[in-house]
Amino acid sequence: MPTTNQRWVLASRPEGKPAPENFRLEEVELADPGDHELLIQAKYISIDPGMRSRLSADSYAAALQVGEVIEGAMVGEVVQSNNEKFAVGDLVTGGFGWQSHALSNGRGLAKLDASMFQGPLRVTAAIGVLGIPGLTSYFGLQDLGQPKEGETVLISSAAGPVGATAGQIAKMKGCRTIGIAGSKEKCAYVTGELGFDACINYKEVANLEDAIKGACPDGVDIYFDNVGGEMLDAAIANTNERARIIISGAVSEYNKAEPRGIRNTLRFITHRLRMEGLVVFDYFKQFRDAQAEMGGWIMQGKLIYTEDISEGLETAPAAFAGLFEGENFGRRLVKVN
Numbered sequence: 001m002p003t004t005n006q007r008w009v010l011a012s013r014p015e016g017k018p019a020p021e022n023f024r025l026e027e028v029e030l031a032d033p034g035d036h037e038l039l040i041q042a043k044y045i046s047i048d049p050g051m052r053s054r055l056s057a058d059s060y061a062a063a064l065q066v067g068e069v070i071e072g073a074m075v076g077e078v079v080q081s082n083n084e085k086f087a088v089g090d091l092v093t094g095g096f097g098w099q100s101h102a103l104s105n106g107r108g109l110a111k112l113d114a115s116m117f118q119g120p121l122r123v124t125a126a127i128g129v130l131g132i133p134g135l136t137s138y139f140g141l142q143d144l145g146q147p148k149e150g151e152t153v154l155i156s157s158a159a160g161p162v163g164a165t166a167g168q169i170a171k172m173k174g175c176r177t178i179g180i181a182g183s184k185e186k187c188a189y190v191t192g193e194l195g196f197d198a199c200i201n202y203k204e205v206a207n208l209e210d211a212i213k214g215a216c217p218d219g220v221d222i223y224f225d226n227v228g229g230e231m232l233d234a235a236i237a238n239t240n241e242r243a244r245i246i247i248s249g250a251v252s253e254y255n256k257a258e259p260r261g262i263r264n265t266l267r268f269i270t271h272r273l274r275m276e277g278l279v280v281f282d283y284f285k286q287f288r289d290a291q292a293e294m295g296g297w298i299m300q301g302k303l304i305y306t307e308d309i310s311e312g313l314e315t316a317p318a319a320f321a322g323l324f325e326g327e328n329f330g331r332r333l334v335k336v337n
Helices: 049-055 121-125 132-145 161-172 185-193 208-215 231-237 266-270 280-299 313-323
Strands: 002-012 023-030 040-046 072-083 091-094 101-104 150-157 174-180 198-202 220-225 239-247 274-277 308-311 332-334
Touching: 002 101, 002 198, 002 313, 040 121, 040 313, 049 308, 091 121, 101 313, 121 332, 132 161, 132 220, 132 239, 132 280, 150 161, 161 174, 174 185, 174 208, 185 198, 198 208, 208 231, 220 231, 231 239, 266 332, 274 308, 308 313
Parallel strands: 150 174, 150 220, 174 198, 220 239, 239 274, 308 332
Antiparallel strands: 002 023, 040 072, 040 101, 040 332, 072 091
16 A cells, blocks of 8 residues: 655755755655565665755755755665565665655665674664765775874864764874864864864864964874865965865855855965865775775774764754754764654
8 A cells, every 4th residue: 555755855945054944844655666666664864964055056966956855865674575685674775865765676775784783883874974974084084185194184073973983084094183173062072082182162262273273283284174164274274285185075155155165275386285075976886895894993992973863754954954053963863753
C-alpha cells in the first residue's frame, strides 16, 4: 500500500539568513516499490551549511529549484525491497534530502555494515565524520595542505565537524595546530578534548590578525578555512612563505547579498602563497579507503567526533538556520522519528 512521505521543500529563496517561510513541509504518497526498487525509511538526515548557497544560486552544483526537496544525506533502513542487492532491514546511506522516506533503484545507495558500528563508531558517523564533512577534512588537509611535521596549521570553525577532524589529523601528522572558534566552551572543547595546541575565541579579541600572530609566533604554514571574509584576510596576513590555504567553506559569506571576498592579495605575490578550493566529490573513488582509515582511527581512540542531534523531521529548518548563529556543537543532524 502507498506510504505517506513527509518532506521539506524550498518554498522561496532566502534573502540573507534562511527563515521559516523559506521552507514548506509537504505530505505526498509514495507508490509501492516497482521492479528493482526499494523503499527506505529515514533514521537520520544531515543539516549542511554548504547547502545555503544553492538555495539562492548556482554553486558547486546547480541551484535548488523552488518546490524541490532540500538536499542532505540520509541514514535509513530498507523497509520494502524488490532489488536483489538490498534486503529488508539493511542500513543504507544516500543523498535523499530532508524527508521521511525515499524510493530508490539502488543507484548512489551505499549499504552499511551494521557490525562496523560499535563502541565509539556510531551509525550516524556514516553521514558525519565518515561522510562528507570528515572526508572534506581528510582530503583537504592531506592532499591540498600536504602537512609536514613541525609546521603550524591554523583552522577556522575548529569546533565544527570539518575543522575538528582536520585539526586532529594535523596533530597526527606532527603539526602544531591552532583553532579559531566562537565561544569559551568551544575553545575548551578544541584544546581539551580534541588536543589542539591553542584556540582563539574570535568573539573576544580586539584584533583577530594580532591574536593569530600571538598564537602562531612562527607564522602559519597551512590555513584550513571554513569561514572566509575578514577571518580569511587575518589568516593570510600571518602566513609564511609558500603557505597553503585550503578553502573548504565560507560560512560568513553565504547569507550576504554582496560577499566581502578577500582583500589581502598582495601577500600571494610576496610570500608565494597557494590557495585552492575543495569539492570533496572529486575524490569519490578514494572514499572507501579514506573511510576505512578514519574508522580505524576512531576505534583506536585517535579521532573523536561530536554530533548535535535534533529530534523530529519538523526541526530541520530551525536546525539549519541555527548553523548561521553558531548554535551547533559538532555535526548537526536530525533524528527522524
